[in-house]
Amino acid sequence: MNTTIETILQHRSIRKFEDKPLTDEQIKMIVECAQAASTSSFIQAYSIIGVKNKEKKKRLAELAGNQPYVEDNGHFFIFCADLHRHEHIGEIENTEVKGSIESMEKFIVATIDASLAAQNASIAAESMGLGICYIGGLRNNMEKVAELLEIPSHAIPLFGLAVGYPAQQTDVKPRLPYTNVYHEEVYNTDKGSYQKQLQEYNETISAYYHTRTSGKRSDTWTSQMANMLKEPKRMEMKGFVEKSGLARK
Structure with a gap:
């Protein structure tokens, strides 16, 4: 077993961080590692928005369901499915691309690309002695998050990633067999x-x-999942995604 595998297998979500910001060098390294992830057909259909501003992080914490670690961390990253830049590609190359970037296929590609990049970022951060926590709660209020971050058409915020110096350590949670x-x-x-x-x-x-x-x-895992799945949630998401110009076709 090598150190990379050890880092991966020791993953746990950190929900309490020291009051210590990441350096610009750390942020750049994490983003560069994210960019090194595989990407479908080299399309690179994602963007990452970093948030340092305390008031903006406080607002994002509220939108994510009042999760304090969205506000209190070393740095907060938001990973976006992003085909907005591909609109510009169409203009630069004088090529009609709208039908493609509004397809369900390219929406899936963008979400996969963003997820792969985020996992690379997470492993990089953990290898640097930092802790991370994914924040899916941003999807509780995607439209307001998009407004706050001034996200353009054909792009949406998928999830956040809180990164920082751990103020506590938890046990590794057992995964499925x-x-x-x-x-x-x-x-x-x-x-x-x-x-x-x-x-x-x-x-x-x-x-x-x-x-x-x-x-x-x-409690058991199956009871947790049954309780979570018995009531559909975030049913407005499909409409917001289509309104943003994605997955229309």
């Missing part, structure tokens, strides 16, 4: 073995919460 995630040749649809693996994982997660909270919590 390897055999529940990895399938060879074909997808394993055997209901008995599949659900048995999930039940075993429930026991692992329940024990993890019980230990972490000194017995105050011992």
Whole structure:
């Protein structure tokens, strides 16, 4: 096992940071590592917005559901699916590109590109001794986030990434069983073995919460997911994405 793999396997979300900003050199290195990620057909369909301003981070924290670590961190990055620059490419090359950049395919490409870049950024930050926490709560109020950040057409904010010096360390949260995630040749649809693996994982997660909270919590993973999924959320997202000029076709 090498240090890169050790860094990846030791990932945990950090939700309390020291009051210490990242340097410009650290920010640049993290972004350059993000840019080194794979990108579909070299399209590079994403942008990253960094936020240092305390008042703006406070507003983003409110929009994300009053999560304090959105405001209190070393630096806050917002990863955007971005095909706005490709509008300019069409103008520069005198080529009609609107049908393509408004397609569902290119929207998927943009979200994948942004996600790959973000994971590269996360691993880079963790390898530098920093902690990270992804913030999907920005999608609670995507339109207001887009207005605050002055995001143009054919681009949307997907999620945030809080980065900073950890003020606390948590245990690594156990992931799903390897055999529940990895399938060879074909997808394993055997209901008995599949659900048995999930039940075993429930026991692992329940024990993890019980230990972490000194017995105050011992819920299972499947109960968490069922409660989360029983009511659809953010149903306005499709309309906002289309309004932004993406996934219209």
